[in-house]
Amino acid sequence: MRKTVSVLLVCMLAAVLFLSGCAKKTGDTGPIQIALQAPITGDYAYEGQMAKQSVEVATELINKAGGVLGRQIAVTVVDDGSNPKDSAIAAQKAVSLKVVAVIGSYGSSVTEPAEDIYEKNKMVSVGYGCTALRLTVDKKPNYFFRTCGRDDAQGLFFAKYAVETMGAKRIAIMHDNSTFAKGVAEEAKKALQPYVDAGKCEIIYYDAVTPGEKDFSAAVTKLRNTQPDVWYYTGYYTEAGLLVRQARDAGLTCPFIGGNAAINDDFIKIAGIDVAKGCLMTQEPLVTDVTTAISEQFRTLYKEKFGDVPSSPWPVYAADALYAIVGAIKNANSIESDAIATAMHTNMTGVEGVTGAIKFTAIGDREDVPYKMYEVTADGKYVVHQQ
Amino acid sequence: MGITDNILKRIGLGKPSGDQPVTFWSKNRGWLLLAITGAVFAAYPFLPFISDYWIDVAFFVGVYALLGLSLNIVLGEVGLFDLGHTAFYAIGAYVTAILNTTLHIPIIVLLPLSALIAAGFAYLVTSPVIHLKGDYLCIVTIGIGEIVRLTMINNPFNLTGGPNGINGIGGPNLFGLAINSSTQFYFYTWIIIGVIVFGLIRLQHSRIGRAWNYIREDATAAEASGVDVRSYKLLAFVLGAAIAGMAGNIYASKQMSISPGSFTFIESSLLFCIVLLGGLGSIPGSILGAVVVVVFPEVFRQFASYRLLFFGLALMLMMIFRPGGMWPRKREGTGLDGLGIRGLPRNDEDLILLGKPDPAILKPATTAVVRGVRLPPVTVPMDEEMLLQTHGVTLKFGGLTAVNNFDLNVRTGKITSLIGPNGAGKTTLFNMITGIYKPTSGQIDFLGRDITGLKPHTIISYGIARTFQNIRLFPSLTCIENIMSGPHCHARSGTWAAVMHTVAEVREERDIVATAAYRLDEVGLWSYRNELAKNLPYGKQRYLEIARALATAPHLLILDEPSSGLNDKESEDLMVLLQSLVKEGFTLLLIEHDMQVVMGISDWVAVMDMGQKIAEGLPKDVYNNQRVIEAYLGKEDD
Amino acid sequence: MATFFEQLINGLTIGSFYALVALGYSMVFGVMKLINFAHGDLFALGSYLGYTLLIASSSWVTVHFGLWGGMAIAMLFAFSGIGLAGVLMERVAYRPVYPAGRLSLVVSALGMSIFLQNGIMAIWGARPQAYPAAVVPSTRFSLLGLPVTSLQVVILLISFTLMLAIWFIVEKTTFGAAIRATALDRSTATLMGIDVRVVIFFIFALGPALGGIAGVMNGMYYRAISFNMGWTYGLKAFTATILGGIGNIPGAMIGGLLLGLMESLFAGYVSGAWKDVFVFFILIVVLIWRPTGLLGEKTAEKV
Structure with a gap:
């Protein structure tokens, strides 16, 4: 009996292996295949799953509008489990599926091995949640792009805002030791350096908390005792919500500024509206603040399908990545990687995503990602902060 | 494993069994399997449906x-x-x-x-x-x-x-x-x-x-x-x-x-799963485990958010239905070939004979070199007659004095017995002699060397071997493997020699098997050589433990209640065996409760009560000693 | 100095969560010698059960029974739910594996943990959930000059009461003696007429159930709950158990509290980033100094 079961299992495994070996090739007809590499499981599963939903919505919108080059598009998801090893295999899987281009991925250290593989295989990939400088600045890739901003832009925006607009003298920076949060924190520190040298401010606190934990009272007590004028937290919204609440409980009253991973409806839920009210966030324009037609359609359809707009900004960039790829295919009038890459670098006229026009620099960064300071209102909404 | 065997058998590469003629295939089975495995590995990346992803x-x-x-x-x-x-x-x-x-x-x-x-x-x-x-x-x-x-x-x-x-x-x-x-x-x-x-x-x-x-x-x-x-x-x-x-x-x-x-x-715990899924201590198992842990989530990658759910379930199911792993290392029934040691005589008798020790090495000598272990020079003035002496040995556990100021003399070539009521501290004294406990004070001399506080594995290499009160074998190893631990302390080959199969290493390994074979035969367990120790009946386990101690070629053999749990017939056989050991040149020290055994074979008896020596002498003198009788009867009155 | 006391209270709060989770962990561990990796995930499941009860009926419970009443009901619900889950888990994942030995059990427990974690994700989603503010009592007052919330005080009270109760059951009652005997030597305990199955049933119900209560309190206190939060707590509970000494109930409590205190003092005075390095370093040093933990008995192996 057991033997029969084992034999059956082996046969099934072999069959699955064989079937998944037969890649769906993009020929001259049928839908254009695009892959989405995202963390469907693992620590950032919520981001990956929302990215999947966003891309589904964008795909439906594009296909309804006639697709591209007269063909429909189809998106296959490969899960990278939020970790670098799986990312390499997932990327290789996407390559073996012979897709035209890839959207992905979330997290810089997860994206990095995938970027190398796509680059080696001359396959266009567009990151949507990977903000470390080195992905583009160090590597100068030919086939890699990203629709999200870069750590340094955000860091610079924060530094300027904190010192020049708010007039803060004593600045505290806190991160969570994740690739992303530490990246932004370090860029912010770097951007503050000229002000420090000029004697305009000082960094009185720079430390990390451990993500996944719930109690940060030790850290906020220490922070409170440094008496900061402003407090910048670059990590994710769960910890941000906990931190703000525990800080207020400990009697820390200075303004809280979160990074763009902190902006999320759940931040308000976790912190509680009494505490969240008035918190600030450095952030690229949110989907709700973009008034283009695409944004409108996207929001409507997303709400229709999944009940609400994405609660985090990142999934929207995944949709943008799809728009960028489709736009480049259209402008290049080809599904060849080189042509798409060239179009992305040089010819993105008329390409619009959910968050507005999309253009890339020579190393693949998105041009003109504006940052804005968002504020939590008393009724739990994020609006652009008016001085 | 069963499936693999069947398939192998069908293609003519099954394990050779008695009723099949020896063919070219069965003779070169190992090499052929290796060649096939190699060919599969070499061909894998070039198979038509294998993409870079699968590579x-x-x-x-x-x-x-x-x-x-x-x-x-x-x-x-x-x-x-x-x-x-x-x-x-x-x-x-x-x-x-x-x-x-x-x-x-x-x-x-x-x-x-x-x-x-x-x-x-x-x-x-x-x-x-x-x-x-x-x-x-x-x-x-x-x-x-x-x-x-x-x-x-x-x-x-x-x-x-x-x-x-x-x-x-x-x-x-x-x-x-x-x-x-x-x-x-x-x-x-x-x-x-x-x-x-x-x-x-x-x-x-x-x-x-x-x-x-x-x-x-x-x-x-x-x-x-x-x-x-x-x-x-x-x-x-x-x-x-x-x-x-x-x-x-x-x-x-x-x-x-x-x-x-x-x-x-999580990575560490995955590695843990790999080893257990494959089977503890199994090399092909570990590789198979890696295949499961890596390929399983890949196959289910399509299921996205449910794939780890399945993976968790699979881990549990595996442990429920195949707790030993997929490809456990097989030890019993593989014959002596399973030991993987070269140059063994084909014939059982030759092998056993090869293991018969040279009587010279059993003879205690002041400058002895026991099978390669050079003892340190003599430092303690010793009585030629005395193999082992403890001087005022004391052990305290917190406030409790388990052994108090104990002097024990063991004469070369004799059987000395240590008796006393339960809890008198006899085993504790043995544990100090063999280095498991370190005495609080006092000194233990063996062959003119102070061995107080040395590690057990050092002491045994000097020539003191022991058995345990409650038998301690290596349960999941075969009998011959159990005994092969004996000569271990006298062998010298290191990691490199073992990997390279140097001439000296091969010879040493052969000698180890031979010594084990000789001792196994001596206690009458040769026919059980490929059985797992835990499957032996109790009485035979005792003998196996004695054989293991003998295989260390000791000068002094310490036996802790060797007859406990044996029936009368078995006890008598044991006495015969012990006496033959003395003839062979071993010195024996035993703890024993069976008075028949004690009185029957001892040359000298020491009596211990409450950690102290209360009497010592010839068996018959001790037997009539008033204090001894009191100690025992007093105990029985409790 | 005030800051020091504040950090002390912070450490005590987090430490009492650790201690409560470690307590259940230690009970199971002491008797079964099982490194129950799924224990932390049951704790997380407890959080989710309480959360679901409180919001499912749009705070019906809270409306009818008040904030504290709602909390108590949620805790009872999680207590019984997780107790049941613990017993089920033992039946399904552990009991069939006992004969295979401890190592196989570890793998089965890892499988259970992965299964539970992803099960929670499949049911409640990957996004962290938050206990709504409406169900959480949040009166603030000042105690000896230190700002505390009533919730904090209640949590500390409940934790210590539970710890005392468990300590009493295990150390002072006949049934507790049976548990200790089973932990010491299962076959002898059977010979002495102890129904080992009842003991196992009890510890697998009560141990995780304590974690369930801790889960609800944790959710109430910190509001945010996520499907993978069990890992951290499971690992901390294991650390606390070993730090205190295996199978030692007061040891687990002291281990948990100590862990919380070390974390909060080190993070408060030295560095948050190196906090866990410090904790593990101390653990290793303690074990070198006392190989069987702080309260573990130094046992000479009977040979």
Whole structure:
């Protein structure tokens, strides 16, 4: 009996292996295949799953509008489990599926091995949640792009805002030791350096908390005792919500500024509206603040399908990545990687995503990602902060 | 396993069994299987439906197989709970990344170097904690794993690149051939695995592999049979770390960038699963385990968010339906061939005869060299007649004095018995003589050497062997393997010799089997040689334990209640055996309750009560001694 | 100095969560010698059960029974739910594996943990959930000059009461003696007429159930709950158990509290980033100094 079961299992495994070996090739007809590499499981599963939903919505919108080059598009998801090893295999899987281009991925250290593989295989990939400088600045890739901003832009925006607009003298920076949060924190520190040298401010606190934990009272007590004028937290919204609440409980009253991973409806839920009210966030324009037609359609359809707009900004960039790829295919009038890459670098006229026009620099960064300071209102909404 | 056997049999490569004629196939079975395996591995990347993706999957199976094999040494062979093995993998990867990106040392040079540094690291961090037991060691390894990962994240001295890790790592370059495609990496990795598997198989079938297994089965018994438990545990960690370090090197050079996210606690626990899914101590099992752990989630990648759910379920089901793993190491029923030792005489009688010791080595000598162990020079003036003397030995546990100021004299070539009511401290005294406890005060002299406080495995190599009150064998090893632990302390071959099969090592191994065979035959258990020790009836287990002690070629044999649990007939047989041992030249010291045995064979009897000696003398004198009678009757009155 | 006391209270709060989870962990561990990796995930499941009860009926419970009443009901619900889950888990995942030995059990427990974690994700989603503010009592007052919330005080009270109760059951009652005997030597305990199955049933119900209560309190206190939060707590509970000494109930409590205190003092005065490195380092040093934990008995192995 057991033997029969084992034999059956082996046969099934072999069959699955064989079937998944037969890649769906993009020929001259049928839908254009695009892959989405995202963390469907693992620590950032919520981001990956929302990215999947966003891309589904964008795909439906594009296909309804006639697709591209007269063909429909189809998106296959490969899960990278939020970790670098799986990312390499997932990327290789996407390559073996012979897709035209890839959207992905979330997290810089997860994206990095995938970027190398796509680059080696001359396959266009567009990151949507990977903000470390080195992905583009160090590597100068030919086939890699990203629709999200870069750590340094955000860091610079924060530094300027904190010192020049708010007039803060004593600045505290806190991160969570994740690739992303530490990246932004370090860029912010770097951007503050000229002000420090000029004697305009000082960094009185720079430390990390451990993500996944719930109690940060030790850290906020220490922070409170440094008496900061402003407090910048670059990590994710769960910890941000906990931190703000525990800080207020400990009697820390200075303004809280979160990074763009902190902006999320759940931040308000976790912190509680009494505490969240008035918190600030450095952030690229949110989907709700973009008034283009695409944004409108996207929001409507997303709400229709999944009940609400994405609660985090990142999934929207995944949709943008799809728009960028489709736009480049259209402008290049080809599904060849080189042509798409060239179009992305040089010819993105008329390409619009959910968050507005999309253009890339020579190393693949998105041009003109504006940052804005968002504020939590008393009724739990994020609006652009008016001085 | 059953399936594999059947398939092999059908294609004519089954294990040779008695009724089948010896053919070319059955004679060269091992080589043919190796050739077929090699051909499958070589052909894999060129199969029509194998894309780069599946080659990469096979590459990662390779990395995890290496890690599984390396953890298998620590966890499978020695049985140490190691849930932080990723630390060594991380060290290997980071050493490679840091030295390659800063000093531009070629990857191929870093392959041995990262193994070396990982091994050194393992030695440093595990040697202070190696004495910890089971779960305590487990949490310490978890701690080491986490400390390493967090240190990488915190970017000390700007070396590790923090949470981002390090990028721009080069690929290996083999004498001008740059390895960078998936297929090249596949071959590169699996060839390295081939070499390592070769070495590991040789180690498994050497005194080192056996010593590891003895420790896994029963660390105290292993130490008492002459295995330096601490050193062998450390060796396992060091070797395991070296292989894990290599895996780290390979991973880093393929991935080109590394970050702490790849070296989490979850990775360590996956490695743990690999070893157990495959089967503890099984080399093919570890590789198979790696296949499951890597390929299973791949096959279910399509199911996205449910794939880990299935994986968790599969782990549980595996442990419920195949708790021993998929390909457990088979020990019983493989015949002496299963020991993997070369140059054994074909004929049983020849083998047994080969193991008959030269009477000279059993003769206690003041400057004795016992099978290669050179004893330290004589330091204590000794009575030629006295083999062992304890002078005022005392042991206190907190406020309790277990043994108080005890003098014991054991005459060469005689049977000395130690008797006394339960709880008198007899076993405790034995434990001090054999080095398991260290006396609070007093001195123990053996052959004119002060052996007080030496480690058990040293004492046994000087010539004191023992058995235990409640039999302590190596239950899941065969009888012959059990006894082969005896000569272990006199053998000298190291890791390198075992892997290379040097002439001296092969001869030494042959002698070990022969000695074991002789002793097994002597106690009448030859026909049980390939049975697992735990399957033996109780009485036979006693004999097996005695044979194991004899195989250490001791001058003094200490037996702790050898007749307990035996029926009258068995007790009589035992007495015959003990007397024949004395004739052979051994000196015996026993704790015994069976007065018939004591009075029947003892030359001298010492009586102990409440930790003190209350009488000593010839058996008949002691038998009539008033204090002795009181001690026993007093006890019975309780 | 005030800051020091504040950090002390912070450490005590987090430590009491650790201690409560470690308590259940230690009970199971002491008797079964099982490293129950799924224990932390049951704790997380407890959080989710309480959360679901409180919001499912749009705070019906809270409306009818008040904030504290709602909390108590949620805790009872999680207590019984997780107790049941613990017993089920033992039946399904552990009991069939006992004959195979401890190592196989570890793998089965890991499988259970992965299964539970992803099961929670499949049911409640990958996004962290938050206990709504409406169900959480949040009166603030000042105690000896230190700002505390009533919830904090209640949590500390409940934790210590539970710890005392468990300590009493295990150390002072006949049934507790049976538990200790089973932990010491299962076969002898059977010979002495102890129904080991009842003991196992009890510890697998009560141990995780304590975690369930801790889960609800944790959710109430910190509001945010996520599907993978069990890992951290499971690992901390294991650490606390070993630090205190295996199978030692007061040891687990002291281990948990100590862990919380060390974490908060080190993070408060030295560095948050190196906090866990410090904790594990101390653990290793303690074990080198006392190989069987702080309160673990130094046992000479009977040979």
